[in-house]
Amino acid sequence: MEFLIGIIGKDxxxxxxxxxxxxxxxxxxxxxxxxxxxxxxxxMLYSGEPGDAVNFAEYIQRNVRFYGIKxxxxxxxxxxxxxxxxxxxxxxxxxxPYSVNVLIAGYDITKTTPxxxxxxxxxxxxxxxxVAHGYGAYYTTSFLDKHHHPDLTFEExxxxxxxxxxxxxxxxxxxxxxxxxxxxxxxxIREVVI
Amino acid sequence: xxxxxSYNGGAVVAMTGKNCVAIASDKRIGIQMxxxxxxxxxxxPVTDKSYVGLPGLATxxxxxYANMYKLRxxxxxxxRTLSNMIASTLYEKRWGPFFVEPxxxxxxxxxQPFICGMDSIGCSTETCDFVVGxxxxxxxYGICENEPEDLFETISQxxxxxxDRDCLAGWGAVVHVITPERVITRTLKARMD
Numbered sequence: 001m002e003f004l005i006g007i008i009g010k011d012x013x014x015x016x017x018x019x020x021x022x023x024x025x026x027x028x029x030x031x032x033x034x035x036x037x038x039x040x041x042x043x044m045l046y047s048g049e050p051g052d053a054v055n056f057a058e059y060i061q062r063n064v065r066f067y068g069i070k071x072x073x074x075x076x077x078x079x080x081x082x083x084x085x086x087x088x089x090x091x092x093x094x095x096x097p098y099s100v101n102v103l104i105a106g107y108d109i110t111k112t113t114p115x116x117x118x119x120x121x122x123x124x125x126x127x128x129x130x131v132a133h134g135y136g137a138y139y140t141t142s143f144l145d146k147h148h149h150p151d152l153t154f155e156e157x158x159x160x161x162x163x164x165x166x167x168x169x170x171x172x173x174x175x176x177x178x179x180x181x182x183x184x185x186x187x188x189i190r191e192v193v194i
Numbered sequence: 195x196x197x198x199x200s201y202n203g204g205a206v207v208a209m210t211g212k213n214c215v216a217i218a219s220d221k222r223i224g225i226q227m228x229x230x231x232x233x234x235x236x237x238x239p240v241t242d243k244s245y246v247g248l249p250g251l252a253t254x255x256x257x258x259y260a261n262m263y264k265l266r267x268x269x270x271x272x273x274r275t276l277s278n279m280i281a282s283t284l285y286e287k288r289w290g291p292f293f294v295e296p297x298x299x300x301x302x303x304x305x306q307p308f309i310c311g312m313d314s315i316g317c318s319t320e321t322c323d324f325v326v327g328x329x330x331x332x333x334x335y336g337i338c339e340n341e342p343e344d345l346f347e348t349i350s351q352x353x354x355x356x357x358d359r360d361c362l363a364g365w366g367a368v369v370h371v372i373t374p375e376r377v378i379t380r381t382l383k384a385r386m387d
Contacts, residue, residue: 089257093290118230123253124202126223126231138228 001174002034002047003136005164006103006116007144008129009152012185013105013114014192016161017045018176030178038064039074040188042106044084047133048121049099056100060084077106081117081125089123097121101133107184114184132164139171140164154183162194198251198293199314201226203362204236205330206247207338207353208299210307210323211345214373217245217299217309218353220330220384222365223252232365232386236328242377244273244300245370246280249328250314251293258283258292273300273308277318284316291315295327305374330356330363346371350382358385 001022006015021029035045036057042064046057063083068074075083081104091098104117118131130144131137147160158181165179181192203224208217223234237247238259246262248255261283271279277298284292291314299309311325312318319325326334333356350369357364367382 085253085256086260089253092253120225120253122251123257124223125256126234126252128231128233131230141228141230 003134004045005132009157014157015105016179016181019178036061045103052098053100056098076108077115085125136168139167200329202252203329204249205328205363206249208297208309209349215299215307216349216371218369220363235368241270247297248294254292254294277310281316281318330360
């Protein structure tokens with residue numbers, strides 16, 4: 001029922017998540033931030049079973065932060081995604097698996113490249129230029145197939161993500177009124193208002 | 195979740211030639227009918243002359259490949275030994291298997307071709323002509339029953355024909371031809387629908 005999306009641009013990644021906190025049929029909250037900053041240049045968006053999701057996200061966040069403190073060098077986006085994938089894959093075959101889907105968006109400061117990883121609760125990790133989790137993915141991936149290109153500027157990306165969100169508000173039966181949009185680039189993670 | 199073997203889709207095929215082998219896979223990754231990505235090859239190098247293909251549930255493809263990322267022996271593993279190692283790794287999980295059907299292709303120390311396929315619990319079959327795996331298995335069996343003239347052309351056309359009739363596989367392909375001197379890797383354009 002939740003929706004996460006990420007789009008890679010020329011030198012940044014633009015991500016968005018809906019902000020509704022739903023338990024059963026009840027909307028508890030409409031300004032929930034479904035993201036955690038893993039370090040200065042990596043952000044993780046998460047969706048899934050409410051308890052699991054926050055717990056898992058913060059577990060990953062603290063481990064990635066700890067790695068940076070312990071070794072004096074931060075994990076790059078690929079390493080953070082591989083670590084997250086492995087945790088989910090190990091959890092899958094445990095007594096109580098996490099049912100959490102995540103997107104990991106980051107900017108690799110050494111290679112100066114943006115990266116975006118789609119990871120589901122099974123531990124399937126896919127790197128792709130544009131990805132989405134949730135029912136909204138049915139509309140947005142086909143839309144982005146047509147409109148996305150590798151040299152996307154920030155302004156173009158903002159327009160695309162706005163159109164994706166509008167499409168969801170328009171077509172999807174679910175009520176997702178608010179979205180939180182963030183960008184990751186060489187300067188770090190910032191919220192974007194559209 | 196329905197059948198884990200066809201949840202993500204994919205096709206892998208390996209063939210022998212004269213003093214060479216080839217292994218190829220498609221590049222699609224999806225969740226049942228929904229395509230997520232199209233740069234997801236299921237074939238990985240293990241040594242210079244041995245490759246492994248891991249079609250099946252993508253999470254297990256990645257887990258199993260990560261397991262053999264580095265073999266801690268200071269010598270090259272023979273493809274036959276590699277397939278035995280994979281088979282016993284799979285059988286360790288006899289009652290909760292990794293949902294992959296590995297194919298191994300390589301040249302042994304005498305540069306003789308070796309290919310084999312196995313099921314998700316490591317029951318392996320060595321063949322002398324070709325092995326197939328993944329959701330396009332049946333299609334591949336049909337098309338591979340011919341005489342290989344030029345190995346690259348044969349394996350490429352076989353794979354493309356098979357995945358074009360399978361909606362869970364396709365979206366580009368990658369072919370590795372392993373010869374005693376070098377490995378020739380080529381990516382193929384395919385129907386993107």
